[in-house]
Amino acid sequence: MQPELDTAQFEEILATLREAVATLSPYNLTLYRRGAGEPAVSAKFTYCASRVHDPVSNELARHFFGRDLTGYFEEATPTVCRYGGAFIGFVVPFTHRGDHFCLVGDGVRDTSIDLWQLAALSRQGGTDVFSLFPHVETLCTSTAREVENVARAVSRELSRLSAAAQQHREITESPEPASPDLRDEAEAALVNERLAEIALFLERVERARSLAATLALCADSITTLHPGAKLFAALREDDGANYELTGLWGVPEDLGKLPAASLGVFLDREKLKTTVPFDTPMRAALPGIRANLATTFPLESAGERLGFLSLLDCDLSQNDALVVSMLAHGTGSRMGQVLKEAEQARASSLSGRLLSLTNTLLHVGSKDELYKTILEIAADLLNAAQGSIMLIDKNGETMHIVFTKGITLHIAQCLPMKVGKGIAGKVAQTGQPLVVNDVEKDSRVAMINRPRFKSKALICIPLKLKDKIIGVLNLSDKADLAPFTDADLQLLTSFANLASLMIERTLVLEESVRFEQLSVTDSLTGLYNRRFLKSRIEEELNRSNHQGLNLTILFLDLDFFKNYNDICGHLAGDEALKRTADIIQGTLREMDTVARYGGEEFCALLPGTSKGEALIVAERIRAEIENERFPGEHNLPLGRLTASCGVASFPEDGRTYTALIHASDIALYQAKANGRNQVVAANAPKGEQAPQPAAPPEPPPQPAVARTFDFNSYLEATESLRQKG
Template sequence: MLPEISTINPVDVLDSLRAYSFIAPYSLALYSQAEGIIAKNLSAGQLCGICGMTATCGTGCNLPLEDALREALSRSVPIICRCPLGLLGFAIRLPEPTQSDRCLLAWGVRTSSINLFYLESMSRDDGVKPFPILDRLGSMPVVELEDVHETADRVHRLLPSHLTSNLHNELLETTVSRLNSVVGISTQLDRGKTLDEVVSLLSESFGILFDCQQIAVALSGHDREAFAIKGTWGLPADLGQTSGVVLHRLIAEHPGERSPQLLSETGKFFQTLDAPSATFLPLMAGTELLGCVLLPNIELQPRDALLAEILAGRAASRLLQLKNEANHYADTSLPARLIAMTNAMLDIETTAELYTHILSTAASLLGATTGSLMLLDESGHSLKIVSSLGLNEQISKSLLIKTGEGIAGKVAATGVPIVVNDIETDSRVATTNRTRYRTKSFICTPFRHGKRLIGVLSLTDKPGNDIFTENDLQLLTLLLGQAVMVLERAESMQQAESLTHLSAVDPATNLYNRSFLDKRVAEEVNRSQRQNLQFTVVMVELDHLNLYASICGAAAATAATKKTVAAILRSARQMDVVCSFNSETFCIILPGTARPDALPVAKRIRTACARLRAPGADALPSGKLSASIGLAAFPADGATSQALLDAAKDALYQAKAGGRDRIVLHESAANTGGEPRQVFSK
């Protein structure tokens, strides 16, 4: 004689059967003719109508299950049930005479073929929407009819052994094992170093312990009223967001329940889950609501619900601790972070690089992934994007935004920053969100120095659909206050460099002038003395320039001079320094170059000048443009800067005196009695 099932927990019976892999696709229930469903254990499939779940195709379709249960209660063999759409299952009366009004029901699988003709008639006759039904059927496990027969027979043979008193011992072992797992997982949750690590461990634990196919977690962001919903197990990562008001309302509607099962509320408040039901586990630490765990299409049995509540509570405690630590770190480290960010800006040399760094630093500080920095143009009427993040750079930098137009233009015109939670509902903007932006929250603030507007900085797209807050605006204002001073410093340095450059450049040729030449030669003398190096100075002058000016005019002479400068620059090496000695003469400094190595450079310059074409040059004595060149080397030809320049000038004069269009290399008095020596001529 079998023990009465009243002495055995019906949930335990279903749990023990669930351990067999061949029963995994089915949702199980124990049905009493007097009480209805007395226990359920759901899988990816679902129960219909009379079994307490929302029907797949409408609450009115109960006939297949009613017929199967009625027949099963009257017989002692498994009864296969099939609905017209193609759903399959079986019912087995419990093998105990005193419990002849109770059945085991397995349901929630389907055949590989769906009866589309029947679905069409349902849509036509009953007004049922076919596409949601097809989606639901598509998510159900596929099991063919012969496999259902085989599974039903196996369960029928196994069922008596699962109604014995030994079931208590088996389930006790299972419970102890799960409890030990929960203890171990709780310890790991306490050691979680980040929010993501805690959520990942919690989701993995639920998936394994409770055989969940899908899991979603909602967590609060910087704004405690917005909760981002993320798929963490078998669901898309981004599932939108909900609000603290919704979560508190759900808790209030299920008083005393730590893991209520949501039916109609699931579709109402969590539409992105696309599930008819879900188990709702609040993540509460004391009185603070940190979020929730959602288990679509799962109804936890009391024992599993208790274990899930333990894990959820432990995870919530750790999440709160991590959030408090993060807030404390942010509060205590903010001054140091701002100082570090400012110091990093000070190392940047150009304003263009600084613009990019200011934007990226602001985005990093607030956790934004998209943004732009716009500067007011010289007219003061338009904004131009000088740096962008997460936008098409070519398109963004070609745009001009008039002050007073658009969001950024209005911020520039009014000087008032704006923080928006939802661009589509905020009355200050009330516009459709553009597709290139992932979220609807943004922050836009003027970038100013004192009362002078410099530009506008905009940020959007926080991870996890987080929104921007007034606290973000305060942080951004502090950062921009530091950034504007660094920017002013960089602009001043660039202006100083520009003035220094102008003071060192000959406006006629755009070469370094005589003042710069004297200073640079002196520096090279000092460097070469310290490091025991040689260097060479090359002096170049265009032949018969005054005669050419008198023949062809001053404008032609100026053009010829510019061509000569270009020829010298092309012929010189990258390391060489080309300067203007006077209006007709040019000097090239060849650092670290001995006299023999300088000669090829001089030859290139002479050849390049001889190839120049200029109108009227054939009237010159040589019939063309040409150049005379003199060379002097340190230290052989001069131990001071002035002596070296004089030696190069002497060699140049000797080249001109010797017939022009030639190179003369100066040699020291110790070798030649102080006379220059010609080394190359035409």
């Protein structure tokens, strides 16, 4: 019976970890323990020690992790978790001197803060996470991969500590060892043989250039040490959904596949690196093998699981298992390097090929010729007989085929398709590529194959510019009628990125005239900008002067708009500006010109309109803005988002652009000074003013410190925008 660990020993474990793992410096560490002799179904992990430099984040972590760590322990591997909308931490399970422990690391935050999760927490009445923003921003940032690397380094150090403790106990509890000169010579020779085989393997495996060669070297070393062992390996496939089982020695070479969800059959914590009976689940996974014993070792590289290695019918001692574990570790490391080298070689080859294709596409003239060239290159890359390019229309709801291969183009161009409908429509909607090797059996599409297609396989790739999807590239019918592969998908995706850039470049060049027109409009509201307004006013002034016509300018400004932006956010502010623009434009005639003058200011030009007529129009616009419902507007001083307007006419208020703008601007500021939410005419007697609304109630007195944020208003405004978006 070994003695119970005390608090000092718990503290010593944490102090040792701090010294051994340099990357732990930004983390709080909290140790939880459950006695190994206690029933797992009832006993929970309880706090036993901690090293904390940031109590705020540690308190949140204890609420999150401390409820029940049993599930983390049963997984038997380090786990990384995000919680609280901003924080990220890890749990490392381990066994030390017979007791079960979980070490929790916290105190860092993710590189981004999830506002929506924080908002959801606030709605549920939970912790006031929002108030923690200033504190959260001071924490160190880290990615999930970086935290996982730290957790694995901690796990390795804890394993070393546990092994050292076990060795110390065995030495102290065993009888006095015999003197070195009495050591069994056969045992010494066996140790030397093992060390020599490990050294030889490590030297040879560095020269391996393929996964097969790496595994073959590992198998040679293991069977040299254990000639009677049967050996097989499981290697992860590219999609990660399955592991391919391959016999290496004494078993059939083709053993089928193992679903990733079934890895626990061999990699269960109780089975890992330990000789166990070849049980019923193992027999079900490997029906072609008859065995009595199995010992499994993971194949990993830089914390990434690549597969596992399993010895059959070989009862390994603890030292034997340690040797094989070292061989498996060297095999996994080299496999990771081989995969990385192969990926770099593919990327280099693909880069050269894409550079050549770029030169080809740059010399294409018209956009129709570009579409043809893109489709021909794509079909040649994948050896496909049929295909099409589809671009999304300006409305964002439909797509049109702009070029085809193996399909009649003029018929296809007459068939618009809805974004989100059909195979290509779903790819355009989701932005995710789709490889289908049987359109009739694939549950994602489930359609009857069309007679014009020789095979049932197709591949659809979105054409993207950053996050914007502009269309879809479709290919079908390989020349040998073979299915499309993951390699085809990667190759076509890389080319599609280049094709998207070329399409966008050509459209920009061919529509330069249209873009020149767009240069005189405001990108947010779609209204004309100040530069265009100036030229229009000057044109109308010249015409009005020669023909003796009236001309009136309305100058409108949203009241307390800066406050609205501060309270509800810039997204809500932008939406308010767009809705205001729609109200103004919807009230005026087609012959009138309305522009966004700047910020929250709008200016409208009404040719052939007297000041009296313009006052009626201005009042109608003011009233419609007042009656419009804007999220969060109840927090404004007037309780509503309103507008003030100044009106100036030619010729009585000025005969030049500058004079009219100045007169309407003075009238606008007079409206502001009079209490806002009203229309004022320039230089007009009291009787000519537009009818004013009833005076609003006095706003409640504001506190001495200005309110900078109202979280309920933020939620209301942003939720409204999300529903619209």
